[in-house]
Amino acid sequence: MSGVTEGEGSVSLDLLKKKMADFAKERNWEPFHTPRNLLLAMVGEVGELSEIFQWKGEVPRGLPGWKNEEKEHLGEELSDVLLYLVRLSDICGIDLGKAALRKVKLNAVKYPILCNQKEF
Numbered sequence: 001m002s003g004v005t006e007g008e009g010s011v012s013l014d015l016l017k018k019k020m021a022d023f024a025k026e027r028n029w030e031p032f033h034t035p036r037n038l039l040l041a042m043v044g045e046v047g048e049l050s051e052i053f054q055w056k057g058e059v060p061r062g063l064p065g066w067k068n069e070e071k072e073h074l075g076e077e078l079s080d081v082l083l084y085l086v087r088l089s090d091i092c093g094i095d096l097g098k099a100a101l102r103k104v105k106l107n108a109v110k111y112p113i114l115c116n117q118k119e120f
């Protein structure tokens with residue numbers, strides 16, 4: 001792995017991957033970080049993320065009116081989902097960044113821009 005730094009700028013998937021690997025190793029939790037366990041943990045966190053929006057009705061973009069604590073909580077749950085996804089990909093030997101870029105390309109082929117959408 002190269003270029004794993006913790007600067008003020010953007011955060012790389014490689015950095016998160018290393019952080020999660022170190023976290024598990026330092027605690028001797030590697031045996032528990034199996035694909036199935038990580039998948040179930042991630043789905044659990046998706047549930048916690050869903051609870052934040054549950055019963056709120058439609059929420060406008062940017063979350064106007066939300067308290068700082070609510071936004072911080074949202075950031076925590078989004079992060080839990082991302083971290084487990086990164087770890088799951090790593091454990092499965094999938095380069096998540098590469099796979100996602102490939103998928104973006106596939107999506108563009110599957111859903112071409114139509115003429116009447118270009119000015120949107």
Ligand SMILES: Nc1ccn([C@H]2C[C@H](O)[C@@H](COP(=O)(O)OP(=O)(O)OP(=O)(O)O)O2)c(=O)n1
Pocket residue numbers: 023029032048079080083084
């Ligand atoms: N075996 C574990 C347990 C936790 N974590 C890490 C990944 C997640 O980012 C976070 C999840 O921790 P919790 O299970 O304590 O979940 P929450 O932080 O959501 O706490 P709570 O469920 O109490 O709200 O910790 C991990 O990598 N491996």
